[in-house]
Amino acid sequence: MRRQLLERCLRGVRSYYTYSHEPFHPLKRAPAWKTAEEAVSVVKSGDVVFVHGAAATPLRLVAALTEHGKSNGLKDVTVCHIHTEGPALYTSPDCEGIFRSNSFFLGANCRNAVNEGRADYVPIFLSEIPLLFHRGIINIDVALIQVSPPDKHGFCSLGTSVDCARAAVQNAKHIIGQVNPCMPRTFGDGLIHKSHFDAMVDGLANLPEHKPRPRSDVENKIGSLIAENLVVNGATLQMGIGNIPDAVLASLGDHKDLGIHSEMFSDGVVDLVEAGCVTNTHKTFHPGKIVSSFIVGTRKLFNFVDNNPFVVMCDVSVVNSIPVISQNPKVTAINSCIEVDLTGQVVSDSIGTRMYSGVGGQVDFIRGAAVGRDGEGKPILAMPSTTSKGESKIVPFLKQGAGVVTTRAHLHYLVTEWGIAYLFGKNLRQRANELIRIAHPDHREELEKAAYERLHCMPSDA
Numbered sequence: 001m002r003r004q005l006l007e008r009c010l011r012g013v014r015s016y017y018t019y020s021h022e023p024f025h026p027l028k029r030a031p032a033w034k035t036a037e038e039a040v041s042v043v044k045s046g047d048v049v050f051v052h053g054a055a056a057t058p059l060r061l062v063a064a065l066t067e068h069g070k071s072n073g074l075k076d077v078t079v080c081h082i083h084t085e086g087p088a089l090y091t092s093p094d095c096e097g098i099f100r101s102n103s104f105f106l107g108a109n110c111r112n113a114v115n116e117g118r119a120d121y122v123p124i125f126l127s128e129i130p131l132l133f134h135r136g137i138i139n140i141d142v143a144l145i146q147v148s149p150p151d152k153h154g155f156c157s158l159g160t161s162v163d164c165a166r167a168a169v170q171n172a173k174h175i176i177g178q179v180n181p182c183m184p185r186t187f188g189d190g191l192i193h194k195s196h197f198d199a200m201v202d203g204l205a206n207l208p209e210h211k212p213r214p215r216s217d218v219e220n221k222i223g224s225l226i227a228e229n230l231v232v233n234g235a236t237l238q239m240g241i242g243n244i245p246d247a248v249l250a251s252l253g254d255h256k257d258l259g260i261h262s263e264m265f266s267d268g269v270v271d272l273v274e275a276g277c278v279t280n281t282h283k284t285f286h287p288g289k290i291v292s293s294f295i296v297g298t299r300k301l302f303n304f305v306d307n308n309p310f311v312v313m314c315d316v317s318v319v320n321s322i323p324v325i326s327q328n329p330k331v332t333a334i335n336s337c338i339e340v341d342l343t344g345q346v347v348s349d350s351i352g353t354r355m356y357s358g359v360g361g362q363v364d365f366i367r368g369a370a371v372g373r374d375g376e377g378k379p380i381l382a383m384p385s386t387t388s389k390g391e392s393k394i395v396p397f398l399k400q401g402a403g404v405v406t407t408r409a410h411l412h413y414l415v416t417e418w419g420i421a422y423l424f425g426k427n428l429r430q431r432a433n434e435l436i437r438i439a440h441p442d443h444r445e446e447l448e449k450a451a452y453e454r455l456h457c458m459p460s461d462a
Contacts, residue, residue, distance in 0.1 A: 031197035036064035056161035058178035083107030085208035105358030127320035130167030143172035158190035178203030184306035223247025325368025333365035344408035353401030396450035433459035
């Protein structure tokens with residue numbers, strides 16, 4: 001139907017209700033209510049299928065898609081997505097040749113398939129994923145998304161994940177919605193009128209939750225170092241995902257007038273809002289409101305964002321735009337990493353040749369903070385000084401095959417449990433000295449020798 005309406009417009013057969021890809025625009029059509037199995041039967045061999053990510057993963061549709069592919073002998077169906085929840089059934093070995101996952105950010109459910117060669121990974125900034133769809137680099141045949149039920153005006157909400165899903169909806173040939181009353185209705189860019197759906201499926205189910213993991217003493221120490229030394233009152237915060245950003249949030253209870261402009265946020269932000277620490281008073285972009293692109297957390301978080309005008313969920317190309325980020329005051333970007341060499345090259349998406357996560361929004365916010373208009377931004381990366389096996393994560397040379405996400409020129413602050421290294425404007429000799437100072441004491445002598453061998457001079461702060 002969507003294709004037919006567009007073809008009529010192109011032939012010059014126009015009416016007041018011409019076809020629009022803009023999901024806010026109501027069309028003179030109604031979706032068909034179907035079972036999940038009926039809805040996904042439109043997928044055929046060679047199609048590209050987009051799957052909504054994070055807490056919004058439409059698990060009922062994913063299961064039906066997988067069964068449809070196996071039962072009907074489909075071949076070469078590409079399933080593209082950022083990280084998703086659930087088992088990602090289409091990546092199982094018995095689906096090889098039927099489906100091939102193409103991840104823009106790796107979740108745990110796709111790591112084995114990618115590292116075993118049965119699935120693919122696209123290194124890409126989170127802010128640029130929508131361009132893949134808008135520019136026709138990836139042409140989506142079918143989009144599987146999860147939404148809230150239509151309101152009295154017929155609008156559904158993409159809820160917890162607007163991110164790149166809005167761009168997928170704008171460009172997909174066929175849209176299938178799993179309609180779930182448990183999906184929060186959120187304000188911002190994530191509304192889609194029901195008339196844009198080709199099929200709707202009843203999908204009542206609890207959303208997948210990410211319950212916080214217990215934090216180690218090391219993680220809590222890093223969190224307190226950042227909160228006490230680098231985050232100031234009135235700062236605009238961006239936090240990546242993981243225990244270290246959560247530890248920072250847990251240490252900010254005495255701060256005032258914080259703002260949130262972040263690609264994602266979790267339960268820790270709710271605690272700061274309830275404590276009165278987050279007011280968004282000084283923000284320039286959407287002042288007075290939390291700005292984000294997707295959320296990951298528990299039911300507490302989902303309830304917080306539901307129908308809450310204090311939170312605005314935007315397209316990730318907007319949230320992660322460096323010019324937009326840099327407008328805000330005292331932008332403080334806090335992200336985790338995996339490995340850093342003595343010159344400041346940062347590995348964040350792989351462990352050697354093994355792909356682990358993705359480029360994500362780390363560089364978007366590192367740059368946004370660094371070029372902040374007020375000159376008071378702080379681009380921060382953090383990690384424990386050692387691995388669980390006691391190996392140093394500050395290394396003379398990166399592991400073979402490791403991918404540099406944040407370059408040595410981008411890295412300003414690196415924090416471990418042993419302190420804060422500030423690298424901006426430092427030469428290689430000074431950088432090595434700063435990084436060795438925050439390495440684990442058991443590895444400092446070895447790193448100093450390695451630095452001398454690499455640089456042909458001793459590390460020094462002079």
